[in-house]
Amino acid sequence: MAGFLDRAKEQAQRGLTQGKQKLDDVQAQRAGADLLKRLGAAYYAERHGTGSPEATQQALQTLENHITVHGDGFLHS
Template structure:
């Protein structure tokens, strides 16, 4: 009986770990998409005279940092 409970506990823990990883991946994807939207908005503003090259560069730098930290998730979608 103890062996069964140990296996069930291990399986439950494995499921929790996989669920947390999936949640982290989804959050990283959402953050990446938000950063790309900000980059697009900054570029659009710059091209239409309401933004600055510095603002566009800052947005690009944020995308680069996120992509470097989450390359496996960020480039997947």
């Protein structure tokens, strides 16, 4: 009986870990998509005279930092 409970507990823990990983992946993709939108908005503003090159560069750097940490999977979805 103890072996069964140990296996059930292990399986439940594995399921929780996989669920958390999936949630983290989804959140990273959403954050990446948001950063990409911010870069586009900064570029658009710069091109239309209401933004600055510094704001565009900052948005680009923030996006590149995100890609370094989380990868560029959000660009392909």
